[in-house]
Amino acid sequence: MASLTMAFGMCEEEVAADLSCWSLYVSERIYTTDWEILRGISLRDSFRFGGSLWRNRQRVGAGPQADLFHQSRHVEQLDVFVSHTWASGGWSKWLSLLMQSGCNCALSGWLLGNVAAAAMSYADLLPLPLRLSPNTEAFSEVCALGPWSMILGFLGTALGFLLSPYLPRCKSDMCFIDAACVSQSNEALMTRGIRGIGGFLRVSKELRIVWTDLYLSRLWCVFELATFKKINPDGTVVMAPIFLETTVVLFYISNLCAASVQMVLRAGGSTRVLFALPIISLPFLVLVHRLRRSFVQKHKLFSQFQQFELDSARCVSDSDCEFIYATIDQLYGSKEAFVSYVRGSLREELLGPMTRSVLPETYALLIMSPVINLHVDFVVALWKQGAPFTVVLLYVVALLVIGVFLVVRIAINVMILLCDRFSKPAHGHSVVVDYLQTFLIFIAFLLYLFLGSGLLLQAFGTNRWELVPGLFIGFALMYIAVNWLQRKSDARRLKKTSETSTSD
Template identity: 40%
Template sequence: ASLRALGELWRRSPVDLPEEAARRGLYDLAAPVKGFDVFLSHTWMSPGRYKVLSLLFQAGWKQAFFVQSLFVVAGIILSLVRWLPLPFTIPPEFAEYSHLICPFFPWCLVLGFVGSFIGLVLTPYLPALCGQHPVCFLDVVSIHQADQELMERGIYGLGGFLRVSKELRVLWSAPYLSRLWCVFELAAYRMANPSGRIVVSPIFVEVGALVTILFTYFVAALFSLVFVLNWQEVGQVMTYVVALVPLLLFLHLMRRNLMSKHRLLSELRLFDLEKAYCRTDFDREFIHRAIIEWYGSKEAFTQYVRGPLREELMRCNRSAFPLPYLLMVSAVPFIASLDSLVSVSLGGMK
């Protein structure tokens, strides 16, 4: 639900909202629950649009696949019954079928792109596949942003929120570990919920996945153009060269993902509590009191972050390119091949 209205909740920090009524209205969006499936940990210093995109992909890849499949099947059926215009022709690849006329238009590719886009954007409004949408803790909604007393109660109750959260999902970005609140949430979650799951999700992974998918669609459309224009070998070779770009983007994304893991671990190894940034003195004082109460001293907390917490994050950091995103990329050339199969089928090839 936090992703509805194009992720409006994520666009601006509640501290930056000019009107108190706007901050007060955020709390009205929350609902009483017994526990949380996911506690979303993030910093407002990173752009909200990247976090919206990251969560859309994480929550909506199944819906995107489902709607995409429906649109592709519709494209196949409507093309075979000639209810969709097929203004072009492509020559069959085999010489013995060179006399056939194969009507063509990349409807599967076009509708597959539209379907995946619609499925992804409508994910917050569509029913969940294989279960229910997770119940999430989001600071801007779950803690009152206008009433000082309720805000303090929410902050003091943070340990309780963490205790009833099945998973702590870290939307990691470069400034994440420079924020005192973020590091405190990491350490407090393990203290309050020893059996809970920690997932580190660098938000740029989904940005790279989107760019790779879009460029793969572009290359597939370029191949369709080559078939329609019946370009000679030089044109085809140039197309094959361009087709390498999605692979290069994928490799760059994997490299950047690996570098982010090393940066995360390096920042934890050099963590300094006194240098961690906190926006208000109230928050800083509360966190320092909680640290001393839970860990005995600030120095003990610093050593915990540099040692046991860092070692745990080494095990749970998501360093590989997620399989669902890899399937979304590889689905594009498969869908494009369906257009060719439809074309030769309409041309009479058996």
């Protein structure tokens, strides 16, 4: 077989002319790893320098391409094979992978920022220039207030993400990224590396699909997916659609803006928090509209697997097309069998986990962190002013624990559920209907927040501990119900597309 490879390097046409030789060559490329050129790069290292590695290869000159190749090194095994298409923008993929990899670092930075802010505020190491009216019958003194948990919590989160590529690693994250692991400046090495991708997939523990709406339209992406599932059955396939991280960023920015507005209003002497709720919630009006657009991408993901056609996938090189088609024929028996596999069991395997989780818990905590920062500042103000322990404890239990981890979390999930269900305009492409749907979803979100916040503020304002257990149970049941509805909706959509695919 080595002679076939050498023959291919000298003259591809001579090898391809003989069908049996071509079949043997394809088998060699799939099942044999070219150890001499197997290279990897730490996934975190790929995020450094503003994600320069993830910029579109077509916009990067020959010199920078060579530099990217030298960032990788020879390896014997890969933890992750990153499968993506360069037809999609690099910035969004960099952000998505950075958040997946660095979320725990960001949350650690957020926690450290909060602890530092609370400790320094209480010890008078930071000024407290603002004033807070507690809005409770049990304690009426105006409290000195500082925005330091909001500021340091945000800075800790941002620094956690930005520094995560440079921090020590707890486990190996050696990955294959074509721009760094396949020479882009040496044509012979490039050809050898591209045709050796099957062997690289064979020694990869995980195939991570960075999904964009162009993914299944690229034949090499289809090849990577097809090959990995057959030659590496013990490997893990992870679907990582970038719209998820886009959703998280939109929620985080909206909560940050809303918490900042609430801080300004409360520091300005406003005691009618509920009446200020429409102003506080205005950032979410923009969020709803953008979120609906993100869920259009999610629906497209479901439909692309359902309607997958191999002939629609494109590749620049005709010889690459022949190689990929030959590989699929050899692994699956025929192109038709592979198409059926993608539409059926593969689709259910990859998309099924998306129906069982509304939002990863780390992302949910990240989204809620600006609101938690706000309440930490309020708790420090109450405690420092000498509020009774029962008042501080009631604030923590009612407004921080129940208010954030149940009421706000339910609000997030309700918005996700409604934006998912009504992502497209009810009547075609009507702009008026489109914006009306956004406004109605926002109103539903606002009414829920008004009701939930009102009940909690009433319990805190009247110092009524007896209301807390009932509120906790009620909101906990609501949280379970909303999560169930979301999973049911996704499962129904997956089943519907499955039935449609079967009937076709």
